[in-house]
Amino acid sequence: MADSKDIESATTAIILDGIVPDSRTRRYDRQLRLWAASGQSALEHSRILVLSSSATSSSILKNLVLPGIGHFTILDKSIVTPEDAGNNFFLEGPDSIGKSRAEETVHFLAELNEGVDGRADTRELRELLNDPKGAAEWLGTYTIVIAHNLDNGLLEKLSTLLWEDESLPPLVVVHSAGFLAEFAIQFHEHTIIESHLESSPSLRIDKAFPALRDYALSLDFQNMDPTDHSHIPYVVILVRVLEEWRNTHNGLPPQTYPEKQAFKAKISSMKRKFDEENVEEAESQAYRCWTTSAVPSEISALLSDPRLSQPALSLPPFFRLLKALKKFTERHDILPLTSTLPDMKANTEEYVKLQRMYKNRAAEEKAEIREILVEDGGAEGVDDVLIDQFVKNAHRLKILNGRKWGTLEKEKDGERIINALESSPKQAATHFGLSALQRVLSKRGNTNQSQRQGQLQPPKITIEELTAEAQALLPSGASLPETEWNEVAGELVRAPTADLPNSAAFLGGLVAQEVIKMITKQYVPVDGICVIDLIETWTGVI
Amino acid sequence: MSVQPHFNGSAVPHDWAGRYYHIDQILNAPGPRTDPAFLAGDEVKDFLRNQVKILVIGAGGLGCEILANLALTGFKDIHVIDMDTIDISNLNRQFLFRQKDVGKSKATIAAEFIMKRVPGVKVTPYHGKIQDKDDDYYMQFNIIICGLDSVEARRWINATLVNLVDPENPESLKPLIDGGFKGQARVILPTITSCYECSLDMLNKPTAFPICTIANTPRLPEHCIEWASVLEWPRIHGDKKLDTDDPEHITWLYKAAAARAHEFNIEGVNWSLTQGVVKNIIPAIASTNAIIAASCCNEAFKIATSSAAYLNNYFMLIGTDGVYSYTFEHEKRDDCPVCGGEALDLSISSNTTVEQLIEMLVEKQDIQIKKPSLSTPTKQIYLQAPPQLEEATRPNLSKKILELVPAGGEITVTASTLPFSLSLRINYT
Numbered sequence: 001m002a003d004s005k006d007i008e009s010a011t012t013a014i015i016l017d018g019i020v021p022d023s024r025t026r027r028y029d030r031q032l033r034l035w036a037a038s039g040q041s042a043l044e045h046s047r048i049l050v051l052s053s054s055a056t057s058s059s060i061l062k063n064l065v066l067p068g069i070g071h072f073t074i075l076d077k078s079i080v081t082p083e084d085a086g087n088n089f090f091l092e093g094p095d096s097i098g099k100s101r102a103e104e105t106v107h108f109l110a111e112l113n114e115g116v117d118g119r120a121d122t123r124e125l126r127e128l129l130n131d132p133k134g135a136a137e138w139l140g141t142y143t144i145v146i147a148h149n150l151d152n153g154l155l156e157k158l159s160t161l162l163w164e165d166e167s168l169p170p171l172v173v174v175h176s177a178g179f180l181a182e183f184a185i186q187f188h189e190h191t192i193i194e195s196h197l198e199s200s201p202s203l204r205i206d207k208a209f210p211a212l213r214d215y216a217l218s219l220d221f222q223n224m225d226p227t228d229h230s231h232i233p234y235v236v237i238l239v240r241v242l243e244e245w246r247n248t249h250n251g252l253p254p255q256t257y258p259e260k261q262a263f264k265a266k267i268s269s270m271k272r273k274f275d276e277e278n279v280e281e282a283e284s285q286a287y288r289c290w291t292t293s294a295v296p297s298e299i300s301a302l303l304s305d306p307r308l309s310q311p312a313l314s315l316p317p318f319f320r321l322l323k324a325l326k327k328f329t330e331r332h333d334i335l336p337l338t339s340t341l342p343d344m345k346a347n348t349e350e351y352v353k354l355q356r357m358y359k360n361r362a363a364e365e366k367a368e369i370r371e372i373l374v375e376d377g378g379a380e381g382v383d384d385v386l387i388d389q390f391v392k393n394a395h396r397l398k399i400l401n402g403r404k405w406g407t408l409e410k411e412k413d414g415e416r417i418i419n420a421l422e423s424s425p426k427q428a429a430t431h432f433g434l435s436a437l438q439r440v441l442s443k444r445g446n447t448n449q450s451q452r453q454g455q456l457q458p459p460k461i462t463i464e465e466l467t468a469e470a471q472a473l474l475p476s477g478a479s480l481p482e483t484e485w486n487e488v489a490g491e492l493v494r495a496p497t498a499d500l501p502n503s504a505a506f507l508g509g510l511v512a513q514e515v516i517k518m519i520t521k522q523y524v525p526v527d528g529i530c531v532i533d534l535i536e537t538w539t540g541v542i
Numbered sequence: 543m544s545v546q547p548h549f550n551g552s553a554v555p556h557d558w559a560g561r562y563y564h565i566d567q568i569l570n571a572p573g574p575r576t577d578p579a580f581l582a583g584d585e586v587k588d589f590l591r592n593q594v595k596i597l598v599i600g601a602g603g604l605g606c607e608i609l610a611n612l613a614l615t616g617f618k619d620i621h622v623i624d625m626d627t628i629d630i631s632n633l634n635r636q637f638l639f640r641q642k643d644v645g646k647s648k649a650t651i652a653a654e655f656i657m658k659r660v661p662g663v664k665v666t667p668y669h670g671k672i673q674d675k676d677d678d679y680y681m682q683f684n685i686i687i688c689g690l691d692s693v694e695a696r697r698w699i700n701a702t703l704v705n706l707v708d709p710e711n712p713e714s715l716k717p718l719i720d721g722g723f724k725g726q727a728r729v730i731l732p733t734i735t736s737c738y739e740c741s742l743d744m745l746n747k748p749t750a751f752p753i754c755t756i757a758n759t760p761r762l763p764e765h766c767i768e769w770a771s772v773l774e775w776p777r778i779h780g781d782k783k784l785d786t787d788d789p790e791h792i793t794w795l796y797k798a799a800a801a802r803a804h805e806f807n808i809e810g811v812n813w814s815l816t817q818g819v820v821k822n823i824i825p826a827i828a829s830t831n832a833i834i835a836a837s838c839c840n841e842a843f844k845i846a847t848s849s850a851a852y853l854n855n856y857f858m859l860i861g862t863d864g865v866y867s868y869t870f871e872h873e874k875r876d877d878c879p880v881c882g883g884e885a886l887d888l889s890i891s892s893n894t895t896v897e898q899l900i901e902m903l904v905e906k907q908d909i910q911i912k913k914p915s916l917s918t919p920t921k922q923i924y925l926q927a928p929p930q931l932e933e934a935t936r937p938n939l940s941k942k943i944l945e946l947v948p949a950g951g952e953i954t955v956t957a958s959t960l961p962f963s964l965s966l967r968i969n970y971t
Contacts, residue, residue, distance in 0.1 A: 019796060019813050020789050029631045033818065033825040055564075055614075059832065066635055066828040082560030089610050093661045094558050112637050178568060179840075179850060196862055231759070343762055348806045351761040458567050490574035495567035501614035502840035505607065509832030513861050516829065526864045534840050535575050537727070537853040539867040 024115075031067050038194075039520035040068065044115075046143040046519045047071040049169075051125060051158075052078075053105040055499045056176055057148045058090040059508025064515060065109050071117040072109070073142070076102035077124050087501050125150075129157050136161060140168055144515055148174040149499075152442035159186055159405040170518060173405050174511055175434045178495030179534040180488065181507050182434050185514060185525060187402040191318040193389050194522040197396040201338040202293035206253060208239045209337070209361045215353075216240040226272050231347035233354050234282035241267055241282075242289045253290045260290065278345040295329050302399055303329060312378025320378035321390045322397070327372045328365075335394045336365040366391045400527050408529065408542075409435070414475025420542045421474075425481035427531045427540035432480065433488035436469035437461070437496060458497050463489045491535070503534055510539075557662065562587070565616055568849050580848040590616050594846050597683040598622045599672055599699060601648040603826055604689025604721045606638045607835030609652055612687075613660040615843050620656070621666045621683070623675070624649040629787070635828040672699055677706055680716065685842050688720045689835060691824070693745065693910075694959055696720060700730065700738035701880045701962040707733045717845050719838045725830055725859040727837035728872070729845070732881065735855050736872040739880035739962075743908040763803055763810035767819040770798035786821045795820060833859060879909075879964035885952055890943060892970040896924055897939040903955060909964065911957045918947055918954070927958065944970060 025032065032040060046069045050057050053076045061072055080096045090108040091101075102120035110118040128135050139145060139162060147155060155173065162168045163186065170187035208216065216239035221229065242253060245263060254263040267283045295303070303326045305319070312320045328336060339362035341355050370387055373379045390397075408416060408431075420428040440461055466489050470480060510530070517525040528541045562569075569587055572580050580586070596617050598608050601624035612620055626648050628639045638655040639648070649667035656665045668675075672695055680686070680702060690696050700718065708714040718730040720738060730737050755761070756768045775784050775795065785791050796816040803811040817823065837857055844852040859867045877886045886909075890899065896916065903914050916923040923946055924938050925931040938946065947953055947968050955964040 019793055021813060023630060025814075026630045027633050029634075029814070029817075030823065030826040031634055032814070033823065034827060062637060063827075063829040063832050066637055068634070082558050083563035085558070086561035087564045087614055089614060089659065092659065097558075111640075114641075178573075346761065347759040348761060348808070351759075352807045458563070487574045494571050494573045498564045498567035500564055500568065502611050502836045502843060505611050505832055505836035506840065509829040509834075509836065510861075510865060512832070513827075513829040514865070516827075523861075524863045530865045534837075535573075535844075535850045536869065537837060537840070537857045538869045539859070539865055541865060 042520045049142040049145045051147040053101045055088045055504035059504045060511045063512030065112045065116045073119045074102040075121045077122045146172040163404045178498045181532040184529040186405040190400040192398040195396045195398045201395045205238045205288045207293050211357045231350050233344045233346040237282040312376040317382050324372040336391045337362045425484045429484035429488045430531045432470040437492050461493045594684045595619045597686045600689035601652040603831040604835045606636045611839035613663040622649050623668045625671050704732040704881045721834045721838040728856045729853045736874040737881045740875040740878045766799040766803040770795040771820045774798050792817050885965035885967040888966045889969045892944045914955045
C-alpha cells in the first residue's frame with residue numbers, strides 16, 4: 001500500500017474541497033450528467049401549476065417532482081371518485097374516495113422527493129379567470145402552466161390571458177382519450193444556448209489561426225525521429241499539407257475529385273511505417289481541408305434578426321450576445337473558436353500542446369466578443385460564465401418562435417392545415433379528432449369532474465357528431481382523410497373519457513421531458529403539436 | 543363517502559364499483575383497428591384480472607414504472623425478479639423506493655409498495671438472478687416484460703424463451719416485451735418475429751480505449767481514469783476486487799487518476815467522471831423510463847386482451863431535438879444463432895489462428911461473445927472451462943484454423959453466459 005500513500009500525498013495539492021459528492025448530488029447523479037448543475041438549479045427554482053389532478057396530470061408531475069422542481073401547485077376542486085381511485089397511482093385506492101383530489105394527489109406526489117414543495121389549491125379556475133387581472137397576477141408566479149383535458153371555453157380564456165402578456169408563463173395543453181393523445185406548448189419565444197445538438201464545431205484546418213499555422217510549418221517532417229513522427233496529431237498534418245498544396249495551386253484547396261485523391265495520396269506518402277495511425281487518421285479526415293469553415297446557415301439566419309439593429313442595452317442578454325456574435329462574424333466571416341478538441345492519435349505531449357493552442361486562441365476570440373459587448377454597451381448583467389457558454393455553443397444556438405395554442409385552426413388561409421392533412425393524414429386526423437372530442441365534451445359539460453361524479457357510464461358520442469365538429473374546424477375546401485378519420489373517430493367514440501393508465505404514463509413522460517427542456521433552456525423542445533397513437537405506437541409532430 | 547374494499551375468504555379483494563371505468567371503455571367494445579377475435583366484455587375482463595400471469599424482469603428504472611402501470615391496468619398476478627439492492631442514485635427515478643429503503647432488495651420493496659398502493663394485486667418478488675430459474679418457471683407466465691440494463695441478461699432470457707417454444711404446444715410461445723433504457727420498446731414473439739439476438743448489431747459498441755494509449759500516451763481525462771482502474775488498481779491491490787459501488791474505491795481511483803492527469807497536464811478528472819467511466823454510467827431520468835415502460839405495458843395490455851393491434855415490432859424514441867420517434871418492423875435474421883437455424887458464414891484468412899478467431903468473435907458486433915469455447919462436430923478446439931480441459935486444449939490456440947477445420951466446415955461456439963450455441967460455417971480467403 002506504500003504506493004497508494006504516495007499518490008494520496010501527491011494529489012492533496014490539487015484536491016481542494018470535499019471529493020465525494022454529497023447525498024443530494026448522488027441522488028441526482030444520473031440526471032446531472034444530462035443537464036449539469038445549471039439545469040438542476042433552473043429546475044429547483046421552478047414553480048409548476050397543474051390544472052386538474054387526473055391520472056395524466058399526476059403522471060406528468062411525478063416525472064417533474066422526481067428530478068427536483070422547486071414547487072408545484074395542483075388546482076382542482078373536485079372530490080376523489082371511485083373512477084379516479086382506480087386509475088391514479090397517486091391516490092390510495094378506495095381509501096382516497098371522497099377526499100379532496102388535489103390534496104390527496106399532492107400528498108402522494110410530495111412523498112417522492114422531500115426537496116419539493118407541493119400545494120393543493122381547491123379554488124375553481126372558472127371563477128379565478130373571471131378576474132383577469134387577479135388571475136394574471138396569480139399565474140405570473142409560476143414558471144409554466146400545464147392543463148390536461150381542460151374545458152374548451154376555459155382553455156380559450158386561459159390561453160388568451162397567458163398569451164397577451166409576454167411576461168406570463170408558457171402553457172402546456174394536453175388532450176387524451178383512450179389510446180390517442182396530443183400536446184402542444186404555447187410560448188412566445190424560446191432561446192436556447194445549450195441545445196446539445198450534435199453538430200460539431202469547425203477545427204479551422206482551412207483557416208488555421210497563426211499559432212497553429214506557425215507550428216505546423218515549423219515541423220521538419222522529413223528529418224524527424226520516426227517515433228515523434230507517428231505522434232503528430234492529424235490536425236497539424238492537415239494544416240501543413242494544405243498549406244503546401246495551396247502554394248502550388250493558386251492558394252486554393254483541392255477542388256475536383258482527382259485533386260482530392262491526389263491530396264490524399266500526398267498525405268499517405270508521408271507514412272514512415274505502413275500502419276502509421278496518425279497519418280491514416282489525417283487521410284480519413286482530409287475532407288476537412290475542402291470543407292470551408294464558415295458561419296453555418298442556421299446561425300446566419302439567427303444573425304439576420306432585425307432586432308439586432310436595436311441598441312444592445314434594450315435587448316435581453318441572449319440577443320446582446322447574438323449582436324456581438326454578428327459583429328464578430330462580419331469581421332472574421334467565421335464563428336469564434338471553441339476550445340474543445342476531439343481525441344486523436346498523438347502522444348500526450350503533442351496532444352496537450354495542440355489543445356493549449358486551441359484553448360489560447362479560443363480565449364482570445366472570446367475576449368473579442370466581450371470587447372464588442374462592452375463597446376456596444378451591452379455588457380451589463382452578462383457574466384463571463386454566460387459568454388463562455390454562448391461562445392462554446394455558437395454553432396448550435398437555437399431560437400424557437402412559438403405560437404399561441406389553437407393558432408393552427410385560426411389561420412386565415414388554412415395552408416398549414418391543408419398541408420398537414422395531405423402530408424401526414426394520420427397525425428392530422430388524430431389532432432382534429434381530439435380537438436373535436438374536446439369541444440363535444442365541453443358542450444355537454446362532461447369534462448367538469450364534479451358533474452361526472454357518481455356517473456358510471458361514459459358519455460355516448462356518435463361518429464356523426466364528432467365528424468361535424470371536426471369539419472367545422474377545417475378551412476373551406478379541406479376535408480378529412482377518410483380512412484384515417486374513420487379509424488380515429490371510431491376509437492374516440494369507443495373511449496371518449498378514458499384516461500388509461502398506460503396512456504397517462506406515456507404522456508406523463510413525454511410532457512414532463514418537454515417541460516424540463518423549457519425550464520432548463522437546454523435541449524430543443526417540441527415546436528408544434530405532438531400527436532400520439534398508442535395502438536400502432538407512433539408519435540408525430542404537426 | 544368512503545368505500546372500503548371487501549375481502550372474501552380467499553383474501554382476494556373485490557373491486558369497487560367504478561374502479562375500471564377508464565379501462566372498461568376499451569374492454570367493453572372493439573375499436574376500428576381491433577382484431578375480430580376480441581371478446582368484448584366480461585370474458586376478456588375475467589381473463590385479464592383473474593387468469594393472466596405476467597413476469598417483470600428488473601425492478602429498477604423501467605421495472606418500477608412497469609409494475610405500477612400493470613397493477614393499475616388490471617393485471618392481478620405479477621411476478622418480479624431483480625438481483626439488485628437499492629442505491630441512493632436510484633431515487634431520482636425509481637419512484638417506489640425511499641431514502642429508508644437504501645440497501646434493501648429492489649424486487650421485495652417494489653412488490654410491497656405496489657400491493658399497498660393498488661388493492662387486490664398480488665406481486666411475487668424474487669431477489670436473485672434470472673438464470674436461477676428453469677424452464678418450468680418461465681412456462682407458467684403468459685407474458686414477460688423486460689426492463690433490464692444488461693445486454694447479457696436480455697440475451698439469456700431471449701434465448702431461453704426461444705428454446706421454450708414447442709410447435710405442438712401454443713402455450714409455450716411467450717410474448718417477450720423488451721424495454722431499453724435508451725428509448726426502445728419492442729414486441730418479440732419468439733420464433734415468429736425478430737428476436738433480441740437478431741438485432742444485436744444495432745447496439746452501440748462500448749467505447750474501449752487501446753491499452754497502449756492508457757499505458758503510454760493518455761490525452762483525455764478518461765484515459766487517466768482507465769489507467770487507474772485497469773492498470774494501477776491491480777498493481778497496488780493485487781487480487782482485491784474493485785467494487786465500483788464502493789465510494790471509497792471510486793475515491794481511490796479518482797485520486798490515482800487525478801495524480802496521473804496532473805503529471806501529464808491533462809484537465810478534467812473529477813469524482814463524478816471517474817465514477818461515470820468505471821461504472822459505464824448511462825444518464826437516466828424518470829421521464830424517458832416512464833415513456834418506455836408505458837409503451838411496454840401498453841403492448842402487454844393489448845396482447846393480453848386483443849383490444850387493439852399491438853406494436854409491429856420496434857419503437858424507438860429520441861428526445862433531444864423535439865420529439866422524434868421511429869416505429870418499424872425489425873426483420874428476423876435467417877442466420878440468427880438463436881432463432882434463425884442457419885449457420886453464420888464467416889470468411890477468414892487461411893492464416894488465422896484459433897486465438898485470433900476468438901478475438902474476432904469477441905469483437906464482432908453481431909456476435910459479442912465474451913469467453914467463447916470452440917468445437918467441431920468431431921473434436922474440441924478450445925474450451926474455456928473446466929480447467930483440465932482448458933489446459934488440454936490450450937495448445938490449439940496457436941494453431942491455424944485451417945489445420946483443424948476444412949473449408950465449408952462448421953465450428954460450434956458456446957459460452958457459459960449464453961444458453962445457446964452459435965454455428966459458424968468457415969470459408970477461407
